[in-house]
Amino acid sequence: MKTGMLVQAQLISYWGAIITYVITFVMLVAGYVFKKDYLLTKTSLGIYLGLALHSAGLGFRWAMTGHGPYVDFVEVVPADAWIAMAVLIVLQWKKPGLKVLGMFILPLVFLMLGFSVLLEQSTESMPLTYNTLWLYIHVLFAKLAYGSCLVAAASGGLYLWKSSHRQEGNGLLGKIPSLDSMDELGYRFVAFAFIMLGIMILTGAIWAHQSWGRYWGWDPIETWALISWFVYGLILHLRFTLKWKGKWAAWLAIGGFFLVLFSYWATPFIYRTIHEHIVY
Amino acid sequence: MLRRLGSPKLAIGLLLAVTLSYMAGMTVPQKHLLSDTDFKRWLAEHDLIGPVADFIGLTHFFNTWWFGLLVFALTINTAVCTWQQGVVFRQKLKRLKSGGNRPTIVGKLPTASIEDFLEWAGRKGYRFNSGPLAVKSGWGYAGSFIFHLALLVIVCGGLISFLFTVRGEVQITEGQAFTGQLKEYRKVDTGRLAKVSGEPFVLGVDGVEVDYPQDGDWPTKFKSFIVEIPQGAPVTRREEVTVNKNFYINHYILYMFKFGYAPAIIVKENGVEKFAAYTQLGTIRNKSAEIYRGNLPLGNNGEYIDISFLPNDPKGSRPYFPGNPQVTITLFREGQEKAVSTTLGVAETKELGPYTISFPEYRRWAGYFVVKDPGRVWVIWGGWLAVLGLMVWFFIIPKSIVVKNNGSYTVVEGFTAKYPAGFQEELQERIIASGGEALALYPRPQGEE
Numbered sequence: 001m002k003t004g005m006l007v008q009a010q011l012i013s014y015w016g017a018i019i020t021y022v023i024t025f026v027m028l029v030a031g032y033v034f035k036k037d038y039l040l041t042k043t044s045l046g047i048y049l050g051l052a053l054h055s056a057g058l059g060f061r062w063a064m065t066g067h068g069p070y071v072d073f074v075e076v077v078p079a080d081a082w083i084a085m086a087v088l089i090v091l092q093w094k095k096p097g098l099k100v101l102g103m104f105i106l107p108l109v110f111l112m113l114g115f116s117v118l119l120e121q122s123t124e125s126m127p128l129t130y131n132t133l134w135l136y137i138h139v140l141f142a143k144l145a146y147g148s149c150l151v152a153a154a155s156g157g158l159y160l161w162k163s164s165h166r167q168e169g170n171g172l173l174g175k176i177p178s179l180d181s182m183d184e185l186g187y188r189f190v191a192f193a194f195i196m197l198g199i200m201i202l203t204g205a206i207w208a209h210q211s212w213g214r215y216w217g218w219d220p221i222e223t224w225a226l227i228s229w230f231v232y233g234l235i236l237h238l239r240f241t242l243k244w245k246g247k248w249a250a251w252l253a254i255g256g257f258f259l260v261l262f263s264y265w266a267t268p269f270i271y272r273t274i275h276e277h278i279v280y
Numbered sequence: 281m282l283r284r285l286g287s288p289k290l291a292i293g294l295l296l297a298v299t300l301s302y303m304a305g306m307t308v309p310q311k312h313l314l315s316d317t318d319f320k321r322w323l324a325e326h327d328l329i330g331p332v333a334d335f336i337g338l339t340h341f342f343n344t345w346w347f348g349l350l351v352f353a354l355t356i357n358t359a360v361c362t363w364q365q366g367v368v369f370r371q372k373l374k375r376l377k378s379g380g381n382r383p384t385i386v387g388k389l390p391t392a393s394i395e396d397f398l399e400w401a402g403r404k405g406y407r408f409n410s411g412p413l414a415v416k417s418g419w420g421y422a423g424s425f426i427f428h429l430a431l432l433v434i435v436c437g438g439l440i441s442f443l444f445t446v447r448g449e450v451q452i453t454e455g456q457a458f459t460g461q462l463k464e465y466r467k468v469d470t471g472r473l474a475k476v477s478g479e480p481f482v483l484g485v486d487g488v489e490v491d492y493p494q495d496g497d498w499p500t501k502f503k504s505f506i507v508e509i510p511q512g513a514p515v516t517r518r519e520e521v522t523v524n525k526n527f528y529i530n531h532y533i534l535y536m537f538k539f540g541y542a543p544a545i546i547v548k549e550n551g552v553e554k555f556a557a558y559t560q561l562g563t564i565r566n567k568s569a570e571i572y573r574g575n576l577p578l579g580n581n582g583e584y585i586d587i588s589f590l591p592n593d594p595k596g597s598r599p600y601f602p603g604n605p606q607v608t609i610t611l612f613r614e615g616q617e618k619a620v621s622t623t624l625g626v627a628e629t630k631e632l633g634p635y636t637i638s639f640p641e642y643r644r645w646a647g648y649f650v651v652k653d654p655g656r657v658w659v660i661w662g663g664w665l666a667v668l669g670l671m672v673w674f675f676i677i678p679k680s681i682v683v684k685n686n687g688s689y690t691v692v693e694g695f696t697a698k699y700p701a702g703f704q705e706e707l708q709e710r711i712i713a714s715g716g717e718a719l720a721l722y723p724r725p726q727g728e729e
Contacts, residue, residue, distance in 0.1 A: 128501065128523040195670045202663035210524055213447065213535040213651040215659055216438075218342055219313075223306055230299040234292065241288035271306075272313055 006064040007121050013057035014078065014117045020050035021110040028102050032175060043102065044092075051085050054113070058082060065123045070139050072124045073268075074116055080146060081112040087147040097177045098185075104154040134207035141203060145196035146260060149232075152189035153257030155182050156250030163247060183245055186253050190239075193256075194232040201225055220271035224263035231256050286360030294354040301350060305341030308333045312340065355435050358428055365425035372421045376680050376695065377413065383682075383693040385704045387711035387718030394683070394690050397714055404706075406681050415680045423673025430666035437658025445471045446532075446652040452485040453542045453558045454643040457509065458650075459483075460532070465650070474652075481529055482509045486518070488539050488644035502539050504646035521648075531652050538563065538647035541572050541589045543607050546638040554578060554635070560645045561589050575612075578635070582614030585632070589642065590623075607639050679703060692718070 024046030031039035061075050062068060069079035084105050092099040159182040165173055176182070204222070205215040216222060235252045238244040244252070284290065308329070309322050319339075323330040337344030375381055389397055398408060406414035448468035452458050460479030462468065468476055484507045491501040503522035507515045508529065521527045527534040540563040547555040561574040572589035587609055591602040610621040611633050622630045624639040631637075679696040694707045704720040711718040 128499075131501075132524045191674050195667070195674065198663075198670060199667055202660075202667060205663065206660055209656060209660070210526070211535070212537070213526075213533060213649040214653070215656055218310065220306060220310075223302055227299055227302045227306075230295055230302070234295050234299065237288060237292050237295065241292060 003064055003123075006060050010057045010060035010064065010121070011117055013053045013060060014113055017050045017053035017057060018110045018113050018117070020046055020053060021106050021113070024050060025102070025106040025110070028099075028106065032100065032103070040099065043099065047085065047089060047092075047102070051082070051089065054078070054082055054085065065126075067126045067130075068136075068139075070135065071126055071130070072122075074119045074121060077112050077116040077265075080143065081109045081116075083143045083147045084109050084112075084150055087151055091151065095177070097175065100158060100176050101151070101154045104157050105150065108150075129207075129211040132207060132210060134203055134210060138200060138203040138207055141196050141200040142264075145193050145200050146264065148189045148193035148196055149253075149257045149260045152186050152193060152253040155186035155189065156253035158182055159186065159250040160247060160254075163250075179246070183249060186249060187239060187245075190232060190235050190249075190253055190256070193260075194229070194236060197225070197229045197232060197260075201229060220267050221263070224267050228256070228260045228263045231259055282360060283364075285356060286364045287357075288361070291354075291357050291361060294350065294357055298347075298350050298354055301341060301347055305338050305347075308338050310339060310341075351435070355432065358431050358435070362425060362428040362432060365428055369421045369425045373415075373418050373678075376418055376421075376678055377415055381680075381695045383721060384696050385694040385707050385718060385720045387692045387708065387716055389683075389690040389692055389711055389714055389716035391685065391688065391690050393714035393716065394685070397690075397692070397710065398683070400710055401681055401683075406679075408683070412684050413680060413682045415678065417676050418678045418680075420672055420676035420678040423669050423671070423676065425669070427666055427669030427673060430662050430669050433662030433665060434659050437655040437660075437662055439655070440658060441471065441653050441655030443471045443473045444652075444654050445469075446474050446476055446650075448476070448650045449647065450650055451540075451560050451645045451647045452483075453560060453645040454485050454488055456558070457482050457484045460650070479530060479532065482511065483507065483527075483529070483534070484509055484515075485646055488646045490539065502536070504536055504539070506534065521646075531654065533651050535649040535651065536646055537649060540645050540647070541591065541602075541642055542645045543587065543589055543605075543642040544640050545576065545587060545607070545609075546640065547576075547578065547585070548636040548638075549634055551636075558643055558645075559587055561587060584612050585635075585637075586610040586612060602642070605642055607642075609637055611635070677703075681707070689716075692716070 024043050027039045027046060028043045030036060031043065058069055058075075058078060061078075065071070065075070069075035088102055088105045091101060158176050159179060162173055162176050162182065163179055177185075201222075204225070208217065208222075209215040235244075235249070235256060238252065239249060309319065311319055314322065323334065326333075333339055337346065341347050401408070401414060405416045407416075408414040446468065447470075448465035450458055450465055458464055459482050460476070462476045462478075465476070470476060485504050486507050487505040489503050490499050491503075493500050501522060503520050503525075506517075506519055506521050506527045508517040509515055519527055521534060521536045523536060526536075540561055542558040542560045544558050545555065546553065555576065555578070559574055559576060561572040564571040564573070572591070573587065575584050575586045577584045587607055590606045590608065604625070606623050606625050608621065608623045609632060611619045613619050620633050622632050622637065624630055624637065626642070627640055629636060629638040677696060679694065682691075682693045682695070684691045684693075692707070692711060694703065696703050708718040708720055
């Protein structure tokens with residue numbers, strides 16, 4: 001296929017995914033608000049269909065560039081959105097009660113995807129430093145880390161929402177797992193994110209050492225990633241030592257997620273960083 | 281005192297202080313990421329905040345005394361905490377082995393089923409060596425200790441790097457050698473206790489190659505070949521070096537990161553040779569153009585010549601391939617006044633003002649980072665140890681089972697600190713399957729801690 005056709009196919013797939021995600025989100029909200037279980041049941045179909053279209057879009061992009069979605073923003077954003085959806089699917093498969101997390105994750109995903117289709121669909125050459133196995137290891141752990149941060153924050157959001165209402169009833173609030181469960185889930189994902197962020201930083205350091213001869217260079221993205229790791233370490237210390245659980249933990253998980261978003265997405269726009277993909 | 285030094289509350293305070301310092305430092309440009317000119321421009325543009333930020337060290341925060349002090353305090357806190365974690369690990373393990381914890385599950389087994397039960401427990405990894413108690417994964421308590429110990433290893437590695445690292449940049453022309461002398465580096469940074477004084481090796485570059493895609497100008501790979509030449513001996517090693525494929529020798533690592541052209545230029549004045557060498561030209565390479573330029577001072581009243589290398593003149597579509605290489609040489613007088621210019625092909629000689637310029641041939645040069653960092657091994661292995669510690673901390677959960685014969689029946693108790701999913705269920709299921717009865721005690725009744 002020619003490049004132009006691949007771009008078209010990619011955009012059509014992404015738009016299809018966006019529309020599917022939006023419809024699924026509306027069904028999810030309507031199902032919970034109007035207590036229509038059949039709508040909730042149908043949302044799984046929407047999520048799978050959306051993810052299939054989303055995956056096809058990523059595939060077309062991959063075929064066009066010849067490399068995975070890790071070089072420039074226009075491919076990294078949809079890939080991260082894909083990870084968020086994959087995490088949602090795994091969670092609701094393991095615990096059907098967590099389907100409600102979709103109310104937080106779906107809007108984020110269709111906004112991310114919508115943002116990426118509005119960007120110029122140009123292709124960047126793959127930097128020569130990317131020619132290493134460490135790229136895949138580093139990116140894998142980065143995605144796992146950000147996925148975990150997202151789930152921890154979504155759990156925190158649900159916790160705060162549920163805890164702000166005295167009576168659960170059998171409507172939407174009743175469908176959300178208990179406060180203790182949400183708190184425990186949030187904690188587990190904060191801990192998991194801490195480990196994944198640690199491995200991401202370590203593999204990045206090894207890669208940097210292999211490519212540039214230094215494992216740490218105080219580059220803005222490196223420094224912000226370290227700040228994120230420290231913050232997740234602080235959240236865990238606060239939980240173990242000062243017993244900051246429940247609402248405090250929920251707010252911290254949400255704050256941590258925004259910090260991670262900033263570290264990952266905003267820093268290349270604010271700072272001059274070596275992570276802007278050096279092409280020799 | 282010691283307890284206070286290692287207290288988790290102090291750790292929280294210090295972690296917060298270090299994190300906020302990082303954040304504050306990242307709100308202003310960092311000196312090492314900017315050129316001197318850009319940094320001075322930033323200071324001039326922010327005449328109020330800039331000098332204050334620079335004075336208190338925010339523009340180079342990780343090199344300031346106060347940040348060093350914070351990291352030092354956090355290291356002491358971590359060191360004491362590590363020691364305490366070691367003590368706690370031993371205490372917890374002892375408690376687990378003595379059955380001193382509150383059971384998570386209790387059950388009663390008919391005494392006749394005890395053999396079956398013990399066999400099952402053995403298959404599951406519980407070892408009853410002597411006595412009624414078996415422990416599984418007791419070392420899971422060591423996770424926190426391992427993690428904190430690893431942080432100390434990383435900090436030690438960072439300190440070693442800070443003190444002893446040598447990191448320089450060299451550009452070696454094809455056919456020329458490098459011996460690690462200070463004068464050979466274009467730029468070199470050394471740790472506080474490191475010095476550059478030449479190395480007992482001689483390295484040469486005997487080729488620089490660039491690969492291109494069939495339909496494009498952008499290099500897919502560039503590589504050089506480094507040879508090791510022991511003093512007075514023939515070449516012993518020849519290795520390809522490219523991005524991510526480095527050359528290791530005597531604790532040094534050479535990282536190739538760029539390449540360029542080095543035309544041989546001979547300058548004569550009144551028949552006397554003033555200059556004769558390969559001139560490594562700087563390379564400005566972007567998507568639309570490649571420019572190879574450099575200049576050479578001639579020493580006469582501020583005169584210098586500007587040299588531009590044209591690999592394929594007239595310009596073709598693939599200028600990286602030298603098809604008809606030429607150099608354009610321009611003579612500048614003091615005050616950057618352009619005097620005269622000429623273009624030479626390979627093996628040509630021309631007059632340029634009072635000078636005679638020859639261009640006999642050209643070669644390529646390869647640019648390398650030359651790094652000796654004795655701290656890197658500590659940091660990287662410390663990092664893996666930290667990951668191991670975290671994995672153990674969060675995923676390896678110590679458990680124990682006590683089996684006590686009470687005459688007509690046997691009491692089984694299961695202990696674990698973190699109530700992992702499946703432990704109670706597994707044990708309960710087994711006891712019931714053996715004809716006994718069991719009661720899971722977790723989650724605890726409300727109001728009971």
